[in-house]
Amino acid sequence: MASITKSYESRDVEKKWYADWQAAGCFAGKVNPAKQPYTIMIPPPNVTGVLTMGHVLNNTLQDILIRRARLEGREAMWLPGTDHAGIATQTVVERELRKQKVSRRDLGREKFLEKVWQWRDEKGGIILQQLQALGASCDWDRTQFTMDPHYSEAVLTVFVDLFQKGHIYRGKRMVNWCPVSLTALSDEEVIMKPAKGFIYEVRYERVDAPGQFITVKTTRPETIPGDVAIAVHPEDARYADWIGKLVRRPLGPAAEIPIIADTAIDREFGSGALKVTPAHDKVDFEIGQRHKLEAIDVLDASGTLNEFAGPELAGMDRFAGRKRAAELLQERGALVKEEPYENNVGYSERADVPIEPRLTWQWWLRYPQVEAAKAVVRDGVIRFHPERWSKVYLHWLENIQDWCISRQLWWGHRIPVWYRRGLDKEQLTEAELRDPEKVHISLNGPADKTDWVQEEDVLDTWASSWLWPFATLGWPNKEAMAQRGYDYFYPTNTLVTGPDIIFFWVARMIMAGLEYTRTDEPIERRVPFKDVYFTGIIRDGQGRKMSKSLGNSPDPLDLIAKYGADGLRFGIVSIAPQGQDIRFQEDRIESGKNFCNKLWNACRFRQMSGEMADNSSRAAVVARLDAAKFDDDDHAILDRLLATTRAVDQAFANFEFNTAAQALYGFFWNDFCDWYVEVSKAKLLDAEMKDNCLAIQDLVLRQTLLMLHPFTPFITEELWRLLGYGAEGTFLMRDVRIEDSSMLATDFGVRDLRIDLAAAAAVGRLKTVASEIRAFKADNGEAAKKDSEFVVEASDAQWAMVEPNLAKLHRMMGASSITRGTLAPNAPVCVTACGTWNLIRQLQVADVAGEKARLTKERETLTKHIAGTEARLSNEVFVSKAPLAVLEGARKQLADLKAKHAEVERLLAALG
RNA sequence: GGACCCUUAGCUCAGUUGGUUAGAGCGUUUCGUUGACAUCGAAAAGGUCACUGGUUCGAGUCCAGUAGGGUCCACCA
Numbered sequence: 001m002a003s004i005t006k007s008y009e010s011r012d013v014e015k016k017w018y019a020d021w022q023a024a025g026c027f028a029g030k031v032n033p034a035k036q037p038y039t040i041m042i043p044p045p046n047v048t049g050v051l052t053m054g055h056v057l058n059n060t061l062q063d064i065l066i067r068r069a070r071l072e073g074r075e076a077m078w079l080p081g082t083d084h085a086g087i088a089t090q091t092v093v094e095r096e097l098r099k100q101k102v103s104r105r106d107l108g109r110e111k112f113l114e115k116v117w118q119w120r121d122e123k124g125g126i127i128l129q130q131l132q133a134l135g136a137s138c139d140w141d142r143t144q145f146t147m148d149p150h151y152s153e154a155v156l157t158v159f160v161d162l163f164q165k166g167h168i169y170r171g172k173r174m175v176n177w178c179p180v181s182l183t184a185l186s187d188e189e190v191i192m193k194p195a196k197g198f199i200y201e202v203r204y205e206r207v208d209a210p211g212q213f214i215t216v217k218t219t220r221p222e223t224i225p226g227d228v229a230i231a232v233h234p235e236d237a238r239y240a241d242w243i244g245k246l247v248r249r250p251l252g253p254a255a256e257i258p259i260i261a262d263t264a265i266d267r268e269f270g271s272g273a274l275k276v277t278p279a280h281d282k283v284d285f286e287i288g289q290r291h292k293l294e295a296i297d298v299l300d301a302s303g304t305l306n307e308f309a310g311p312e313l314a315g316m317d318r319f320a321g322r323k324r325a326a327e328l329l330q331e332r333g334a335l336v337k338e339e340p341y342e343n344n345v346g347y348s349e350r351a352d353v354p355i356e357p358r359l360t361w362q363w364w365l366r367y368p369q370v371e372a373a374k375a376v377v378r379d380g381v382i383r384f385h386p387e388r389w390s391k392v393y394l395h396w397l398e399n400i401q402d403w404c405i406s407r408q409l410w411w412g413h414r415i416p417v418w419y420r421r422g423l424d425k426e427q428l429t430e431a432e433l434r435d436p437e438k439v440h441i442s443l444n445g446p447a448d449k450t451d452w453v454q455e456e457d458v459l460d461t462w463a464s465s466w467l468w469p470f471a472t473l474g475w476p477n478k479e480a481m482a483q484r485g486y487d488y489f490y491p492t493n494t495l496v497t498g499p500d501i502i503f504f505w506v507a508r509m510i511m512a513g514l515e516y517t518r519t520d521e522p523i524e525r526r527v528p529f530k531d532v533y534f535t536g537i538i539r540d541g542q543g544r545k546m547s548k549s550l551g552n553s554p555d556p557l558d559l560i561a562k563y564g565a566d567g568l569r570f571g572i573v574s575i576a577p578q579g580q581d582i583r584f585q586e587d588r589i590e591s592g593k594n595f596c597n598k599l600w601n602a603c604r605f606r607q608m609s610g611e612m613a614d615n616s617s618r619a620a621v622v623a624r625l626d627a628a629k630f631d632d633d634d635h636a637i638l639d640r641l642l643a644t645t646r647a648v649d650q651a652f653a654n655f656e657f658n659t660a661a662q663a664l665y666g667f668f669w670n671d672f673c674d675w676y677v678e679v680s681k682a683k684l685l686d687a688e689m690k691d692n693c694l695a696i697q698d699l700v701l702r703q704t705l706l707m708l709h710p711f712t713p714f715i716t717e718e719l720w721r722l723l724g725y726g727a728e729g730t731f732l733m734r735d736v737r738i739e740d741s742s743m744l745a746t747d748f749g750v751r752d753l754r755i756d757l758a759a760a761a762a763v764g765r766l767k768t769v770a771s772e773i774r775a776f777k778a779d780n781g782e783a784a785k786k787d788s789e790f791v792v793e794a795s796d797a798q799w800a801m802v803e804p805n806l807a808k809l810h811r812m813m814g815a816s817s818i819t820r821g822t823l824a825p826n827a828p829v830c831v832t833a834c835g836t837w838n839l840i841r842q843l844q845v846a847d848v849a850g851e852k853a854r855l856t857k858e859r860e861t862l863t864k865h866i867a868g869t870e871a872r873l874s875n876e877v878f879v880s881k882a883p884l885a886v887l888e889g890a891r892k893q894l895a896d897l898k899a900k901h902a903e904v905e906r907l908l909a910a911l912g
Numbered sequence: 913g914g915a916c917c918c919u920u921a922g923c924u925c926a927g928u929u930g931g932u933u934a935g936a937g938c939g940u941u942u943c944g945u946u947g948a949c950a951u952c953g954a955a956a957a958g959g960u961c962a963c964u965g966g967u968u969c970g971a972g973u974c975c976a977g978u979a980g981g982g983u984c985c986a987c988c989a
């Protein structure tokens with residue numbers, strides 16, 4: 001067996017095992033009726049994406065779940081893939097083309113799409129390779145792309161179906177228009193941001209009464225040429241005699257526009273009058289509809305003012321136009337006031353420019369299954385972790401708006417609608433849209449394509465990714481479904497994602513799942529997943545969101561090189577409490593690495609401590625335990641092993657991964673390494689004790705590696721092999737079943753190894769005493785290592801706790817001798833639960849005053865605690881109401897405190 | 913305007929049915945290289961758990977309110 005090196009070098013280990021796992025097909029999920037399936041669908045990253053810290057957290061958690069499920073004997077399948085990410089990808093490729101001074105329109109649609117595909121094949125999906133460096137155990141043979149042929153078929157099938165069911169319609173409506181991407185966006189893609197600007201007070205002169213003005217407040221004077229009315233509240237007394245009169249539009253082509261009354265007007269705002277510009281504001285548009293007003297569009301698609309804005313403004317960008325408009329108004333005496341103003345402006349999520357409300361023809365979806373989608377979350381068929389996100393989810397569904405699913409892009413699923421050639425599609429009525437003579441809607445298009453013209457628009461990317469949980473399993477193609485195990489793997493078990501896409505993706509997947517899967521079966525079989533775990537957002541040291549533009553996100557690959565994939569994984573998970581945002585700290589990643597090194601060295605120590613015995617199975621290790629040789633420490637460590645196993649089981653059940661990681665960290669580092677391994681050093685010198693002690697170490701290490709494997713897969717696989725737990729050709733990740741706490745306990749029962757809890761408690765006391773003595777030594781300027789002489793004045797009961805552990809205690813306390821006797825005069829003294837310890841020095845320093853001060857201080861502390869405890873115990877209501885355990889704990893504590901207090905008193909008296 | 917979250921040690925944060933003297937990591941200080949590990953060990957200092965009330969024998973934990981920070985939703989020009 002290879003010997004273990006002095007420190008853990010992650011790089012080679014990671015490379016080797018990942019390749020071996022893949023070669024052995026360890027990641028493949030296969031239909032296996034004998035096993036229970038466990039499925040996760042990766043949230044498909046954008047095909048343009050590169051690995052961020054957010055991905056690291058999210059995918060580490062998925063890998064933890066999937067690896068744990070594998071160890072628990074389930075058929076685990078984690079399906080990877082990428083999303084075609086319409087706008088993002090198209091933008092990237094267009095940017096590259098621009099470097100060559102080519103625009104997509106120069107190329108034309110077909111050629112451009114060829115370029116995009118070429119880009120995807122060459123540079124897309126890097127992120128999936130990066131995930132491999134992280135150790136992600138995805139079933140790579142199943143990798144999906146949302147524009148794979150069969151996936152596209154699913155997307156278009158759903159479109160056609162929803163159209164036929166009447167959920168999809170075409171309508172000319174106000175949309176969020178991105179003047180940079182030149183496409184409509186859904187409400188979810190618009191981010192409201194406070195924007196600093198100006199608000200302008202503009203006056204409009206009455207036609208029938210020159211010299212009389214009505215003023216309005218606006219932040220967008222450049223749209224005044226598009227004004228078609230001024231609206232006031234019908235009950236606003238100030239304007240009662242204005243309604244129905246005409247005023248002159250102060251900018252743009254000359255026009256006289258009416259004063260109208262509408263209840264949408266807020267009388268409190270500004271002057272209580274609103275300029276109505278139906279083409280450029282949602283509210284105005286609605287007012288326009290109600291009053292049958294014309295909508296004058298003064299902007300073109302890219303946000304440039306057009307001829308309807310008048311010759312003074314035409315051709316100007318909207319922001320330049322705003323400034324110019326204010327100047328023109330000023331010149332004409334129409335500008336009453338201009339003051340700085342901050343308001344909320346909608347920005348395009350992708351292009352990060354203010355969106356323009358724009359009136360266009362778009363395709364819309366009335367969501368299906370809204371009520372059912374609410375019910376499954378409300379009723380707990382799908383559980384959210386943390387639960388509070390369900391409120392956010394339900395609130396959105398309560399106020400759901402139709403979804404604008406068309407995008408004026410080329411990269412995406414082209415809408416499967418064909419118009420009869422020569423038809424003006426802008427003029428189609430709802431009835432004509434459903435007339436097969438005029439409009440053809442199908443998967444494959446009309447037979448005679450020359451007679452028809454296909455819709456130019458593509459579908460919103462989310463209108464493909466909402467089918468992810470089942471389209472990836474072959475839906476709707478029966479053959480593909482059978483081949484990919486749809487029946488077996490759907491519904492999936494857990495979705496791990498960020499709360500930021502709860503509307504974009506989570507809610508929509510639930511609706512799609514309910515609409516398209518197993519409609520005749522129970523609801524539990526139709527939902528796309530059972531548990532949704534929402535991660536926190538990773539922030540930088542200053543609490544800012546990590547983003548490319550801020551450059552505050554470390555490159556995970558650098559972190560992997562520096563700390564190892566396992567170190568990174570363990571570090572990030574241990575600082576990620578459920579559902580809380582995470583402030584990234586590199587030192588936590590470092591401590592993940594250090595933990596790996598600790599694990600490595602503990603195993604190294606085991607290997608150096610004695611011949612490796614039969615570790616080939618749990619039973620083999622357990623068979624090597626010898627109950628007759630158990631001492632207190634053996635009981636204590638097995639007790640802690642059981643407790644830790646239980647804690648980890650529980651943490652997994654509750655999706656509390658940081659709790660599990662911390663439990664493992666604390667157990668392994670403090671209980672095992674700092675105590676058990678240290679006391680082992682004395683035992684290993686004793687031939688009688690050695691074999692049993694090593695068997696215990698082997699058992700603890702085995703169980704620890706199993707529990708840690710989902711968190712730190714590489715190092716655990718390596719050590720598993722090095723310590724002989726698994727044979728060549730087998731893998732911890734695939735061929736081993738993890739024991740839960742009850743299985744472990746049963747094992748002990750079979751071997752008649754009842755864990756002695758009193759012994760475990762005794763070790764706890766001994767630890768405390770060791771710690772007290774070490775502190776005592778430090779207080780007295782004695783080096784921890786230095787061989788100190790102790791004389792202990794102890795009762796028989798106290799000495800009985802010390803004597804059997806003398807060998808260990810010598811080592812743990814740095815003592816050359818520990819003898820029972822009477823206290824020496826003038827020697828520093830320490831009162832413990834195991835007697836009063838005297839430190840005998842080579843050079844007696846009679847610091848009576850200092851010793852007295854120390855003991856007096858200790859007595860004060862004790863007195864205070866005694867008083868507190870006595871007060872509680874003398875409270876009758878406490879005694880009658882508190883549970884027995886609490887009561888007894890308090891009594892025991894009081895007795896201990898009093899004994900200690902008496903001893904300190906005695907020592908003080910002796911000092912005089 | 914509505915909803916949710918956060919406020920605990922110098923820093924970043926745990927603290928899941930209320931229960932002894934509130935924890936961890938990092939940082940700081942002191943001591944330590946005995947063959948697992950200096951990516952380490954031993955120890956120390958450091959907190960009126962944001963504030964004010966309330967419920968309770970008992971509150972960091974439950975309730976109400978206040979202050980500060982954050983997030984999401986919302987058509988105030």
